[in-house]
Amino acid sequence: MELRLAGLHHGYGDIEVLRGIDLDFPAGRIVCVVGPSGCGKSTMLRLIGGLERPERGEVVQTGEPPPGCLNPLTYIFQDFALLPWRTVEGNVRLVLEDHGFGRAEIAGIVDDVLTRTRLSEFRAAFPRQLSGGMKQRVAVARALAVSPAFLLMDEPLSALDAQTRELLLDDLVDLWARERFSAVYVTHNLREAVRLGHRVVVLSRRPGTVREVLKIDLPLDARAAHAGELETHRSRLWRLLRDEAQAADLELVDG
Amino acid sequence: MAERGDGGRPVAFRGGGFSPRPLGIVGPLVFLAVIAVWEAGCRAGLIPPLVLPAPSEALAALAHLVETGLLWQHLGASLQRLVLGWTCGTLLGIAVGFSIGLFSLARAGLAPVVAAIFPIPKIALLPLFVVWFGIGEGSKVATILFGTFFPTVVATYGGVDNVDRSLIRMGQSFGLSWLSIVRKIILPGALPAILPGFRISAAIAIVLLVAAEMIGAEFGVGAYILLAGSLMALDELLAGVAILSVMGLTVNWLIARTERFLLRWRT
Numbered sequence: 001m002e003l004r005l006a007g008l009h010h011g012y013g014d015i016e017v018l019r020g021i022d023l024d025f026p027a028g029r030i031v032c033v034v035g036p037s038g039c040g041k042s043t044m045l046r047l048i049g050g051l052e053r054p055e056r057g058e059v060v061q062t063g064e065p066p067p068g069c070l071n072p073l074t075y076i077f078q079d080f081a082l083l084p085w086r087t088v089e090g091n092v093r094l095v096l097e098d099h100g101f102g103r104a105e106i107a108g109i110v111d112d113v114l115t116r117t118r119l120s121e122f123r124a125a126f127p128r129q130l131s132g133g134m135k136q137r138v139a140v141a142r143a144l145a146v147s148p149a150f151l152l153m154d155e156p157l158s159a160l161d162a163q164t165r166e167l168l169l170d171d172l173v174d175l176w177a178r179e180r181f182s183a184v185y186v187t188h189n190l191r192e193a194v195r196l197g198h199r200v201v202v203l204s205r206r207p208g209t210v211r212e213v214l215k216i217d218l219p220l221d222a223r224a225a226h227a228g229e230l231e232t233h234r235s236r237l238w239r240l241l242r243d244e245a246q247a248a249d250l251e252l253v254d255g
Numbered sequence: 256m257a258e259r260g261d262g263g264r265p266v267a268f269r270g271g272g273f274s275p276r277p278l279g280i281v282g283p284l285v286f287l288a289v290i291a292v293w294e295a296g297c298r299a300g301l302i303p304p305l306v307l308p309a310p311s312e313a314l315a316a317l318a319h320l321v322e323t324g325l326l327w328q329h330l331g332a333s334l335q336r337l338v339l340g341w342t343c344g345t346l347l348g349i350a351v352g353f354s355i356g357l358f359s360l361a362r363a364g365l366a367p368v369v370a371a372i373f374p375i376p377k378i379a380l381l382p383l384f385v386v387w388f389g390i391g392e393g394s395k396v397a398t399i400l401f402g403t404f405f406p407t408v409v410a411t412y413g414g415v416d417n418v419d420r421s422l423i424r425m426g427q428s429f430g431l432s433w434l435s436i437v438r439k440i441i442l443p444g445a446l447p448a449i450l451p452g453f454r455i456s457a458a459i460a461i462v463l464l465v466a467a468e469m470i471g472a473e474f475g476v477g478a479y480i481l482l483a484g485s486l487m488a489l490d491e492l493l494a495g496v497a498i499l500s501v502m503g504l505t506v507n508w509l510i511a512r513t514e515r516f517l518l519r520w521r522t
Contacts, residue, residue: 049428071430081425085443085520094439095429126520146429 001065001072001149001182002027003048007057010043016207017043021057023201023210025150030176030183030220032193035203036241036248041186042154044208048184049073049152065149070099074148078155080135082127082142089114089123092142109145116178117141133164137171144179151183157192169195173220190241194233195223202240205248212240305489313493320494325479330498332474333464336392337502340399341460348404348456349449352411356445357437362412369408377402377459378466385470395467402463403456410452414445447521450514457506461499476502 008021017040025031033041046052048059050073065072082091089110096106114120117137127135136156143151157165169192175181176196187193193200200214216233218226259265290310296302297309304312320326354361355369377398384394384401418441426436468477476498483491 051424051428071428073428075425075428077421077425079421081421083422083440083443094426095431097439098431098435128520128522142429 001061001063003150003184004060004062005044005048005057006060008044008047008054008059009056010040010047010052010054011207018047018054019207019209021208021210023213025182025184027063027149027182028180029198030181030185030196031199031201032185032187032197033201033203034187034190034193034237034241035208036205036245037188038248038251039203039205039244040208041188041203044203045075045152045154045184045186048150049075051075066147069147069149071095071146072149074143074146074151076136076139076143076151076153076156078158080127080132080139080159082135082138084127087124087126088119088130088138088141091127091138092145095142095146113141113145116144131164132160133168136160136168140171140175149182151181151185153183153185155187156185158187158189165189165192170224172196173223177221190234190237191230193237194230196220200233200237202237205244206251211244305487308490308493310493312490313497316488316490316494317497320491326498328474329476329479332472333468333476333502336395336399336467336475337460337464340396340464341403341457343396344400344403344460345407345453345456347400348407349411351404352408352449353415353437353441355408356412356415357441366412369405373405373409377463381467381470390471394470395464395472398467399460399463402459406456406459407449407452410455411445411449414448414452415441417448418444446517450510450517453510453513454507457510458503461503461506465499 003025005021005023005025008018009016010018021044023031033044035041043052047054050059061072083094086094092110092113093106096109101109110123111120114123117140119134119137119141122130122134122138127138130138136159139156157168160168173196176183185193185196194216197214197216198220200216202211202214203209204211214233214237216230218229223230293302293307294310297304297307297312302309317326320329351361351365351369355365356362380401381394381398384397388394388397422440422444423436426440431439464475465477465480468475469481472478476495480492480495480499483489483495
């Protein structure tokens with residue numbers, strides 16, 4: 001299954017947030033979206049997953065989601081969005097309960113994803129007992145439980161400290177190597193973008209338009225060893241973003 | 256300030272305080288001390304029995320109530336009204352609170368009505384309920400029901416409004432049904448606001464219970480206190496008040512237990 005944005009346009013009241021976005025998201029690839037704060041990256045992600053309706057243009061899904069997929073477009077949120085009153089296991093179970101599975105089937109899927117994300121020994125813990133990194137791992141496990149066609153990741157590592165971020169970044173690379181998932185990965189962190197992105201989409205400041213799409217051909221699992229090449233990409237992205245970020249920084253919030 | 260050998264001084268401590276520690280023994284001690292002073296005052300003749308009977312006399316009146324079996328008759332009648340009125344008022348209140356929290360039409364239509372009736376002391380409506388539901392059980396249960404209904408509505412829809420929207424969006428993004436979102440996300444999310452509402456409504460219910468029983472009830476703690484008062488039997492009156500205090504404490508304890516159980520996921 002692939003996704004295509006065609007002439008996507010959105011605003012809130014008088015404020016134009018996105019203007020004429022045309023983009024393709026291929027299957028089995030991670031597309032990172034970077035841009036200065038307030039450029040509409042998160043809005044774009046909400047539009048892609050159908051949590052908001054675009055003013056103009058459309059989000060088109062081509063091809064069928066893989067068999068067994070319960071929720072083709074699945075989010076991973078910056079604030080984890082775990083239910084504090086459910087355990088790790090209960091949080092994963094939540095997204096399976098509405099699909100008419102039997103008890104045993106649900107338990108089977110839960111066991112499977114908790115093993116794949118190495119969370120089995122934390123299954124009875126409540127979110128408040130977990131560190132930020134563990135919470136986000138639980139959110140990843142929950143997303144995997146519904147076998148998504150596309151993962152829509154909204155700054156998934158931004159609420160974590162630098163060390164945890166590094167660990168989780170490695171986890172995501174491993175996960176992609178094993179599962180070859182498709183993802184739209186929104187971030188403001190350029191290092192994350194060049195580590196994870198097969199493509200990096202650079203948005204301009206508000207109203208967001210596509211400034212450039214950078215292709216990085218280096219395989220994900222080889223990237224840790226090619227720090228130099230990644231740094232070249234990163235500084236190129238930063239040159240593109242720097243002026244935009246500076247201008248966005250000087251804008252009043254309610255303009 | 257103490258000079259040290261190297262000429263330095265330790266930095267003075269200025270944190271601490273502002274965090275009450277539990278001192279379990281103090282509460283009962285104060286309680287016993289007050290009762291002891293009171294009893295001693297009565298025995299010494301400093302407090303005339305017509306003004307305030309000794310605690311031992313109140314205890315004797317209580318013992319008499321137990322012996323004659325009247326205690327269970329009064330307590331039974333009161334508890335029945337309390338449980339019936341409070342349960343119905345709370346269930347209705349939660350239902351209406353949820354519809355105000357979830358549906359724009361219910362909010363626009365009902366919230367102003369609730370706001371208008373909420374501040375009326377329900378005791379003022381008691382005579383009206385006697386006219387409507389008769390002097391018997393109906394008016395008493397209705398008063399308690401009405402009194403507990405409104406605070407529950409307000410607590411419930413406040414709780415629903417305060418449920419973390421990002422959790423609801425998460426539920427939608429995973430394709431959960433509307434009913435699932437309400438049951439598994441909004442209800443537990445609103446519980447931390449609904450349960451403290453129970454404390455308030457339970458206290459209101461006990462106040463209204465006594466008031467309602469003072470109008471034409473044969474049995475009930477309120478009726479017992481009223482009768483004792485009109486006969487100037489102050490020892491019996493105090494025994495009745497003690498029963499109310501224990502009743503209130505028990506209800507509070509039950510709610511605290513429920514809270515601890517249902518909200519055990521919180522820190």
